[in-house]
Amino acid sequence: MKVAKFGGSSVADASMIQKVAQIILDDKDRKFIIVSAPGKRNDSDIKVTDLLVELGEKHAANESVDTIKAKIVERFQTMIHNLSLSSAIVDDISESIDQVLMNPSIKDHRLDSLKAMGEDSLAKILSAYLQSLGEEATYINPRDAGIIVSDEPGNAQVLDESYEKIYRLREHKGIMIIPGFFGFTKDQKLMTFPRGGSDITGAIIAAGVKADLYENFTDVDSVYCVNPNIVENPKEISELTYKEMRELSYAGFSVFQDEALIPAFKAKIPVCIKNTHNPDKEGTMIVSERTEPSSGTVVGIASDRGFLSLYVSKYLMNREIGFGKNLLQILVDEGISFEHAPSGIDDMSVIIREENFPKAKEEKVMKRIQEELEVDMVTVERDLAMIMLVGEGMNSTYGVASQSTQAFANAGVNIEMINQGSSEVSVMFGIKEERLEESVQSLYQVFFEK
Structure with missing residues (x-):
């Protein structure tokens, strides 16, 4: 049983979602799917999360939000149209944005609720697309998944009691699509995780359901031993230990934020970094203990x-x-x-x-x-x-x-x-x-x- 997480570049537009759906269907063990918000479609594009943050800032400053909201809705509308899905999903996204903006009871964590809408909307779209292909797929809100977090806006931490609730997800049939990046406090406040939040959600779900493998799909074939922007064609790393990955992430490796995989590490679940554009490539395995000798002292x-x-x-x-x-x-x-x-x-x-x-x-x-x-x-x-x-x-x-x-x-x-x-x-x-x-x-x- 596998948990697979797809990053922002993997779900940037309709063509990428079709590619993601095929990856999911190619392996029946991929039962739990975690998604980020849509990332950049090209170098000059803007991430959906950044648009949502801008929306929140304009609203807080009592400025007009019509233009920025239209950009967000149009992004999802294009995606839904190209996937031949119901326009009702667009209406639901637009209404959800209005509800968050107008709800006075969430003033202290309104930005968290807005930021989470990118992942939440994408999860609904991917679920609907898989259903249109005849698959048994279900969108599951983090609240229903059992992700209980601390009351720290923008910096939430998962609570240990979550894992027992998450384990019950194993009883569900079909494919479960869960939005990354956020959870809910005990009194039902939506809180987002810090940077790398969708990776954190994937690691939490993997630990909770006791997965055999946590696959993290991104836009590179594997982890490189050095920044490829500094060294041309650097060597790929086939295997890393948890300690090595955490040290590298802390020191500037852009693959993961240094705390993102801790739930999976604690549960000793192996993590595999794979490329959405090249899913058959083995990628980089991150394990608790090395299974093969390292080719050198420095990895x-x-x-x-x-x-x-x-x-x-x-x-x-x-x-x-x-x-x-x-x-x-x-x-x-x-x-x-x-x-x-x-x-x-x-x-x-x-x-x-x-x-x-x-x-x-x-x-x-x-x-x-x-x-x-x-x-x-x-x-x-x-x-x-x-x-x-x-x-x-x-x-x-x-x-x-x-x-x-x-x-x-x-x-x-x-x-x-x-x-x-x-x-x-x-x-x-x-x-x-x-x-x-x-x-x-x-x-x-x-x-x-x-």
Whole structure:
């Protein structure tokens, strides 16, 4: 029994929905289907979710929403027309938008209700299309599926009691189409998951029904060991462990948001990343334990821009009990989250995403650190990039650090920071943003071409 999730690019228009339907029908084990909202049909197009967000913002600002609503309805109308489905579905979508906009009782989470309409509408359309082909297909609302979540608009978390309810879905006959991205609180408020929400729904359903496999269909054949926009024709990864995938996602891999697959991981359900355009290709398997030996110690190189380093120096810092706690407490007070905090005997660096530490806060934070912690020096270095090497084999292999630093030397790049995770599955390097591409290319050459 399989759970299959189809991303936004896989359901962007009628032709893609026909392709998705064929993939579903080609394997009778694909019983539970999770869908995203329609994505871009071309590079200049707009995702339906983005249109719905714009609709909500205009409504909140008391601006006219007629034009943007017409765009949303027209998108679904074209899809329904090309699939030869009843126009009543379009009327239902239009009325649902009006109900959400006019309902005063959902003011605090109205945007969540609007954002969820992309997935919800698409699930109804796919269900209706499968029925038109003579298949026993049923649209199931997340409320009826048993997805119970915390009361956190835009950042909902699934509650453990959901899984027992979701397991009962196994009793249903036929194919079940479930919209991704949202669930309902105990008092029936609609809440959306954070970024990667449809992937989260797929993982929750897979864990709940105890699926044999969770297939995640996207627009690539597999996971590549490095960003293909940086390295031309990089090697594909046939198998990853959960730990490796989570580290890579956290460090900038765009396949999954780093928390998206946790429900499936906890239930030890294998995940397969497949291409909607090439469904017969094996794809990349993500498993709890590797079933075949890795071809190398490093399985992937992830990279991301937009970091800064908050550097603090104080003589005999190591003797001062609570210094690190006090430093981080200042960041907590100012609402700043951090990524890494490598330290030495007299100094400490805190790596922060630049978006979380706007320049407007910089002067205040540095002044508090100087006055409250009585440090010798505090500086901020912006425009940094992070590169992470990931592989479970690194903790039992000699020379990884040596090869890494040699790769940076080959590219003539200075390393600003090195930090190894306690799990020894990853090692991270901080460099200047403008040297990111040649650094990644040099690392790829050392670990994957030699």
